[in-house]
Amino acid sequence: MTNTITKLFNIKYPVIQGGMIWVSGWRLASAVSNAGGLGLIGAGSMYPEVLREHIQKCKKATDKPFGVNVPMLYPDIEKIMDIIVEEGVKIVFTSAGNPKTWTSFLQEKGITVVHVVSSVKFALKAELAGVNAVVCEGFEAGGHNGREETTTFTLIPMVKEQVKIPVIAAGGIGTGRGMLAAMVLGADGVQIGSRFAATVESSAHENFKKTIIDVKDGDTHLTLKELAPVRLVKNKFYNDVQELYLKKPSLEQIKELLGRARSKKGMFEGDLEEGELEIGQIAGLINDIKPAKEVLENIIKEFNEVKALVDRF
Structure with a gap:
């Protein structure tokens, strides 16, 4: 499965694990990356040196690409960005702030930057700031969310019409069917949070x-x-x-x-x-706690099965 997202991140499947606070530590990120997706360490709930520890452990646990999610509203942002550079992280997802603030700094260090948005207006601003891709997160998503209350499946095509950079869909996606639906509407990949929160490797209680x-x-x-x-x-x-x-x-x-x-x-x-x-x-469709590898494999299996069925018509 090769497209703009798999090429951008050098991964097997266009599936990104959400960098959720208190949930997305090195164990989850490395498990998703090892399974062919892109794992993200959630920096929002970590002190700078804790983040460094998670990055170092993730590097030992996988030789595949992984990234760090950085909500820019949290303190110690300068220390966090310096650690990301020092530890050689090559992919950063930013959110909850102005993408102009850190995009150039990170890209000058050879880091791919993706910004999370909840509207067409912010997607255009992120593109203007020079990010490599945007995550369009709809109203269905967990955690911090956009005030516009635009649903994922209306947001994706509206953003896709307006921007030239790759679009990743997030919010309300946790199955292969949902992934296919998002990509039919124009998404180049998907970001999945809640389904990966309910995995063996998740650091959630x-x-x-x-x-x-x-x-x-x-x-x-x-x-x-x-x-x-x-x-x-x-x-x-x-x-x-x-x-x-x-x-x-x-x-x-x-x-x-x-x-x-x-x-x-x-x-x-x-x-x-x-x-x-x-x-x-x-979460209403999540009924069990499984290893992240099995979750990702099931999503891709269902995606391929449903796509094959649709292609027959």
Whole structure:
């Protein structure tokens, strides 16, 4: 399966694992890369030296390409970028910030840069900033999300019409059928988060993994738009947020309720009541916890089977 994305990253399949906070450590990234996709280490939940450790361990665990996902709203961004350069990482996905800030710096070091966007406007800005590709993330996605609430399958063709660089679809994709549908609409590849969160190699707490496979349609919701929109499983913390909204709170009151380390508490430490449980709508189709290699193989197998069926018509 060769196309612009497999050539860009030198990988076998145009499948990128989402660089999720508290979930995407070196074990998951290396497993996905070894299976033929592109694994990403999620730097958003790592102190700089922890990131360095994960990069070094990933390099020992795979001889295949892998990258680092960097949300630019987090602190220590300069240290993180310096470590990425020092450790010889060749692929960086940026998000939650202006792509102009770091794209030239990274590309001058021989690093391929991809930026995550949630609208046509931001896709065009990313292209103008010189990124090598964009990830178009729709409303269905877990974690931090766009305010526009544009769904993946409407966003892909709109962006594809406007940009000349490769387009990677994200949000609500976790099966071979979903991958094929995204590519029919114009995507050159897909980025998959939630399905890889529920894998053996994911660094998520077992409580959170079990919650993922229990989630049904309607069990997640996009909230906290005043801060940074995030899709959460409906739990006690989510209900507390909704009760606060009834009182028409100030921004400071919302921040006070959120506090610090809510996502770590939920996804990494396994507190299913007080923690943020970030996951996408596709969780309603996730029914088991498997090795990342098996997940990727199943996605590609289904993609090929459905494509062959469609091609017959």
